[in-house]
């Protein structure tokens with residue numbers, strides 16, 4: 514009895530923390546589906562967010578994840594200037610053995626019942642095939658396979674956004690946004706990293722690359738004329754811009770102490786290990802940090818474009834807008850002497866508050 518109460522109180526206390534509009538618990542005995550859909554905010558438009566399938570240790574952990582991630586989507590859409598709200602879904606289970614067509618289609622029906630308030634896409638543990646199953650039961654899904662009207666690889670769009678974010682930071686720091694002769698260290702030469710290296714080299718930047726995958730590293734270095742460096746010694750090298758395109762949390766008190774660069778701008782999610790402390794450290798050290806959730810918004814932009822009737826040209830234009838959005842963040846950060854992540858959060862919150870006003874007036 515007491516444990517039930519504890520569970521209940523933790524669920525309801527979590528629900529109140531981040532101001533969610535709606536949280537839906539999806540339970541279906543027949544298919545074994547246990548999922549949570551969190552709609553954080555729909556002031557700007559329908560809540561869009563991926564469906565993550567993960568073997569969470571507890572249901573409270575799943576709830577915590579979906580609440581946190583859906584709030585982050587609200588900020589990401591708002592700062593990028595898209596007419597989308599923030600949402601996310603999690604399915605509790607092992608994606609390698611627990612999922613199947615019927616479970617995904619049942620989940621699609623839960624989404625359909627929300628009448629468009631939530632639109633989903635692929636995330637960790639779900640695949641284009643899963644999106645295809647969901648699509649059989651609801652039209653509120655994007656990121657579907659090319660054969661069903663989707664548009665394939667998102668990473669060129671993401672890389673373009675990161676590239677524009679880098680240029681905005683370079684403009685702020687050096688007075689011109691030309692990358693010719695600037696030195697950039699791209700950590701991670703995967704889908705986004707490779708596309709970014711290609712864009713940087715086309716503007717004659719000097720590029721260092723690092724990766725734990727030796728084969729990829731050498732391939733990308735050779736193909737684009739970049740210099741391969743040992744990943745563990747990356748911060749011993751002098752460069753202007755650090756572009757993390759592999760993992761999160763690579764910007765922490767230990768690495769910041771070693772950093773000699775002027776700018777951090779890359780695609781990895783959650784680059785700051787401790788947003789508050791590391792954001793402040795970077796401000797004090799005079800290193801410009803382009804908020805990751807803004808400059809890596811290419812994937813979201815691509816989904817938005819798909820909903821609007823996909824055009825590659827329009828999608829790339831939207832990714833280019835990341836330049837101005839980053840400039841605005843840097844300006845606010847400078848004027849108010851606050852870390853850039855905080856400046857971005859404030860701009861996102863203001864946009865939502867402003868649009869809320871016009872939507873409530875006649």
Ligand SMILES: NC(=O)c1ccc[n+]([C@@H]2O[C@H](COP(=O)([O-])OP(=O)(O)OC[C@H]3O[C@@H](n4cnc5c(N)ncnc54)[C@H](O)[C@@H]3O)[C@@H](O)[C@H]2O)c1
Pocket residue numbers: 667668671700701702703704705706723724725726729744758759760761780781782809810811812
């Ligand atoms: N693909 C997108 O459109 C997109 C959108 C938003 C954010 N992101 C984020 O950007 C990052 C890169 O995405 P991706 O699609 O290119 O992934 P990817 O898996 O294609 O590439 C990641 C690369 O990083 C390398 N890597 C892994 N651990 C490393 C380490 N410790 N040090 C150095 N290199 C390491 C891998 O070997 C791989 O080559 C991820 O954090 C991802 O979450 C990607």
